Structures are given as structure tokens and as C-alpha cells.
Amino acid sequence: MKGPFSFLTLFVLIAILFIPGQVNGNSLSCLICHGTSEGKIFIDSEGFSKSVHGTFDCTSCHLKHIDTPHRAPEKDVDKSILDISSSLRIKSKADPVALSACNQCHPEISEKVKGSVHGQNIFAKKKPDGAYCTDCHGSAHYITPGKSGQSPVDFGHVMETCGGCHEKESISKDYGFSPKVFERYKESFHGKKYILGHKKVPVCTTCHSSHDIKTRTDPQAMVFGENRIRLCSSCHPGANTRLVAAITHKPVGRENPIPFYAEKGLIILTISVIAGCMLHVLLEAYAITRDYLRKGRIEDESRDASVTDE
Ligand code: HEC
Ligand code: HEC
Ligand code: HEC
Ligand code: HEC
Ligand code: HEC
Ligand code: HEC
Ligand code: HEC
Secondary structure (H helix, E strand, O other), rough: OHHHHHHHHHHHHHHHOOOOOOOHHHHHHHHHHHOOOOOOOOOOHHHHHHHOOOOOOHHOOOOOOOOOEOOOOOOOOOOOHHHHHHHOOOOOOOHHHHOHHHOOOOOOOHHHHOOOOOHHHHHHOOOOOOOOHHHHHOHHHHOOOOHOOOOOOOOOOHHHHHHHHHHHHHHHHHHHHOOHHHHHHHHHHHHHHOOOOOOOOHHHHHHHHOOOOOOOOOOOOOOHHHHHHHHHHOOOOOHHHHHHHHOOOOOOOOOHHHHHHHHHHHHHHHHHHHHHHHHHHHHHHHHHHHHOOOHHHHHHHHHHHHHHHH
């Protein structure tokens, strides 16, 4: 083989050999470079092909790139998508249009997220801190079904996904949240059961929802006023205002006294049970010794009596 063209042909053929069959032709034309390059622009073809969007064109999200490398489509992208993408520039440096493309196929969810406390942080406050799709679902290229057991939003992982960001000191300080919510959860009645593998305990999304999360002072928030009683009574029938006060993420102490006194109570209970057992054993030992000595004395006395009788 001679000349650069032959080398390119060989390279493309080798590249195609490594790309899984499910990937379609459009994606293939991108993966020839992106499936073989290094660094941030590398896309794992195998991982992409197994994702929920694995049979899609790359350009179904990358609306600004078409066919040949990075040629923009002749017809401009829908204005509504471009509007969203101008707000999402603070979330995505690489391709905010691709991040906005989620709205095209998941319009209801996107609307909810936009109206949530996370979305408002981005769209109204113009900050990069709030969570958007890929902060919770992971890279857009490798989204797996919620029930795959590998999704960052499934029951086993969602605590870390939400907790991981909320655990950051910068977030809790800037927004006045309790520090270390995930740690506090692990110490709570629910968290202790969660660690033991209990499947019916509430996780972050059970109490706050996923796409529709509101700030705690918003009447629509699941933890606001009467809603909170409804939330707790879904698992604790007859929950009242006293029970619902048992859950907060504040550090255990004066401001969050229930787990504090519950723990103290448990320690006192444990100590008294052990002390009770020991006392019981000691009393039993005393009784046995006493009976033994007394029996000995009675036998001695009766022997003495029989001796004098003779
Ligand atoms: C000939 C190789 C090649 C092909 C084919 C190719 N790309 Fe790229 N792409 C690159 C390189 C190189 C970069 C890094 C550019 C840079 O850093 O400026 C890149 C960067 C990107 C980026 C990051 C943002 C940007 O625009 O710089 C996106 C998104 C992207 N490519 C999408 C695609 C899509 C979608 C296709 C298929 C329609 C595709 N690429 C086809 C080589 C390629
Ligand atoms: C489901 C939507 C979706 C599909 C399908 C998709 N992408 Fe992306 N891609 C995105 C989003 C969103 C980003 C922006 C990520 C960010 O900025 O954090 C992105 C970023 C990229 C980047 C830049 C990475 C970086 O950090 O610089 C490249 C390169 C890229 N995609 C290539 C591809 C290729 C090649 C395909 C097809 C095999 C593809 N994408 C399919 C949504 C998608
Ligand atoms: C071209 C349309 C299209 C675009 C664009 C798109 N999706 Fe999807 N998405 C779908 C379809 C269709 C499904 C259902 C696939 C299935 O059930 O096999 C899906 C499934 C999902 C799932 C569900 C996984 C589960 O639990 O079953 C998530 C999460 C998701 N998409 C997120 C995103 C995100 C984030 C973006 C933007 C980066 C995006 N989608 C862009 C069409 C799209
Ligand atoms: C704060 C975290 C978070 C953000 C942000 C988020 N999601 Fe989700 N998403 C979840 C969780 C958790 C689930 C699991 C199902 C549930 O509990 O509702 C989920 C489920 C899904 C599903 C599958 C189930 C369904 O309801 O159809 C799709 C599709 C989806 N999300 C798309 C998106 C898109 C698109 C965005 C961005 C507009 C987004 N999500 C933003 C956390 C998030
Ligand atoms: C059993 C239900 C429950 C679970 C599980 C739960 N929360 Fe909460 N969360 C609440 C309640 C109730 C409040 C309101 C507390 C208050 O007003 O003091 C709250 C308040 C908050 C607040 C704002 C106030 C503060 O003290 O920080 C944040 C942020 C928060 N939760 C995040 C999370 C995250 C992240 C997770 C998962 C790691 C989680 N929550 C798990 C019930 C729950
Ligand atoms: C990328 C970081 C990030 C991720 C991931 C994230 N959050 Fe948040 N969350 C924030 C920020 C920042 C705010 C504050 C937004 C504001 O007030 O402007 C917030 C606010 C909240 C609030 C409102 C607290 C209040 O009362 O004001 C709740 C509840 C909450 N998040 C729960 C969750 C849950 C549940 C998840 C997972 C499904 C999650 N968050 C994932 C960053 C994140
Ligand atoms: C998804 C179901 C679910 C939700 C929602 C829920 N809990 Fe629980 N809760 C549990 C389970 C399961 C246990 C462990 C019960 C056991 O060990 O018998 C538990 C235990 C408790 C305990 C320890 C004492 C006991 O009864 O075992 C308290 C207190 C508690 N929850 C309060 C709350 C409060 C307050 C809320 C509302 C903010 C709430 N829970 C919401 C499932 C739930």
C-alpha cells in the first residue's frame, strides 16, 4: 500500500472492526474518529452501543454536527432548543445544544426539571450549581435503563448521586443546607436499615421526588406542611405531627434532639439490660451458695441430733 489514502483506508477498516454492530451508519461516521481518539473526546463505542440511546444517530443530540465531521446542518436548529442552550452554556462547555436536545424527546421531564429548585438555579439564578440531566444520569453517552442495576439513579446508587453533590461543603454552605446530609441519613432510622439492605426504606427521591424537587418552603414540596404527613403516612399509617418531626438532616444534637435522645435512651437501655443480667446471675449465685450452706448446716444439725439421741 502506498500513499496517505491507503493508510487512511486501512485505519478506517481497523476502526470499524472494533465498533459493535448495533451502532448505526451515522454514528459510525463519527466513531471512526471518536471511537479511536484519546482524552475527553473519546467515546467508548461498546458502552455507547449498550446505552438506551445506543441505536440513535450521534446527531440526534449533536444537532449542530451533521454527517461529515462537524459540518453544521443547513437548516438551523429549532429556536426553542437554541434558547435553552444559551442558558445551558454554564452547564456544558463542550456542546450545550446536545444537552438541550434532551428536551426534544423528553419534553415533560424537561419542563419539570426546568421548574424544579435545581432547574431554577440554572435558568433563573444563572448559576452552574443546580443539577441538570447528566449530573444525575451520568454521561449522556452511557445512560443505562433504570433497572439495569448500574444506573446512578437506581435504588442502590441514588443516595450517592444526590448525596455526593449535597455533601460538598461549597453547596451546603452557599445554600444554607445541613452539612453532610448523606452522613446524617446513614445515622437515621432509615439509613441504618438501608445499609443492612432493607428494600422498603425511603431514599432521597422517595421524600423529595426526582425531577420535580422544590425548596422546603414551597407549598408544592413533598416535605412542606401537610404534604409531609402524607409522605410519612404512606409507610407509617397514622403518622402525626409528632412523628414527622423525627426526620431532619440537621446534625444530631440540640437542634435535632429525637435521634440524640433515642441513641442515649438505647445506651441506657443496653446498660440496664446488661446490669440486670449481671445482678440476676449474682443473686442466683448468692441463692445457690446460701441454700448449699444452709443445707449443709441442717444436715450437720440433724446428724448432731441423731448422735445425742443414741
Ligand atoms: C475526522 C475525525 C472526526 C470525525 C469524523 C468527527 N469528529 Fe468530532 N471531533 C474531532 C476532533 C479532533 C475534535 C476535537 C476538536 C477540538 O478540540 O477543537 C472533535 C470534537 C467534537 C466535539 C466536541 C465539541 C466540538 O465541537 O469541538 C463534538 C460534540 C463532536 N466532535 C461530535 C462529533 C460528531 C457528532 C461527529 C459525527 C457527525 C463527529 N464529531 C465526527 C474529530 C472528528
Ligand atoms: C443522548 C444524547 C447524545 C448522544 C446520542 C450522543 N451525545 Fe455526545 N454529548 C452529549 C452531550 C449532552 C454532551 C455534552 C457533555 C458536557 O458538556 O458535559 C456530549 C459531548 C460529546 C463530546 C465532547 C466531549 C467533551 O467532554 O469534550 C463528544 C466528542 C461527543 N459528545 C461525541 C459523540 C458521538 C461520537 C456520539 C455518537 C456515537 C455521541 N456523542 C452521541 C449528548 C449525546
Ligand atoms: C431522539 C430522541 C431522544 C433524545 C434526543 C434523548 N433521548 Fe433519552 N430516550 C429516548 C428514548 C426513545 C428512550 C427509551 C429507550 C428505551 O426504553 O429503550 C430514552 C430513554 C432515556 C432514559 C431512560 C432510561 C431508563 O430508565 O429506562 C433516560 C434517563 C434518558 N433517555 C435521558 C436522556 C438525556 C439526559 C438526554 C439528553 C442528553 C436524552 N435522553 C436525549 C429518546 C431520546
Ligand atoms: C436531580 C436528579 C435528576 C435530574 C436533574 C434529572 N433526572 Fe431523570 N431521573 C432521576 C431519577 C432519580 C430517576 C429514577 C426514576 C424516578 O425515581 O423517578 C430518573 C428517571 C428518568 C427517566 C426514566 C423514567 C421516567 O420517568 O420516564 C428519564 C427518561 C429521565 N429521568 C430523563 C431525564 C432528563 C431528560 C433530564 C433533564 C431534563 C433528567 N432526567 C434530569 C433523577 C434526575
Ligand atoms: C425520610 C425522608 C427523607 C429522606 C430519605 C431525605 N430527606 Fe431531605 N428532607 C426531608 C425533610 C422532612 C426535610 C425538611 C427538614 C426541615 O424542614 O428541617 C428535608 C430537607 C432537605 C434539604 C434542605 C434542608 C436541609 O436541612 O438541608 C435538603 C438539601 C435535602 N433534604 C436533601 C436530601 C438528600 C440529598 C437526601 C438523600 C441523601 C435526602 N434529603 C433524603 C426528608 C427526607
Ligand atoms: C450537581 C449537584 C447536585 C445534585 C447531583 C443534586 N443536587 Fe439537589 N441541589 C443542588 C443545589 C446547588 C441546590 C440549591 C439550589 C438553589 O437553591 O438555588 C439543590 C437543592 C436541593 C433541594 C432543595 C432544598 C431546599 O429546601 O431548598 C433538595 C430537596 C434537593 N436538592 C434534593 C436533591 C436530590 C433528591 C437529588 C438527587 C435525586 C439532588 N438534590 C441532586 C445541587 C445538587
Ligand atoms: C418508603 C417508606 C417510608 C417512608 C416514606 C418513611 N418511612 Fe420511616 N421507616 C420506614 C421503614 C421500613 C422503617 C424501619 C421499620 C422497622 O424497622 O420496623 C422506618 C422507621 C422509621 C422510624 C423509627 C421508628 C419506627 O417506627 O420503626 C421513624 C421515627 C420514622 N421511620 C420516621 C419517618 C418519618 C418522619 C417519615 C417522613 C418524613 C418517614 N419515616 C417516611 C419506611 C418509611
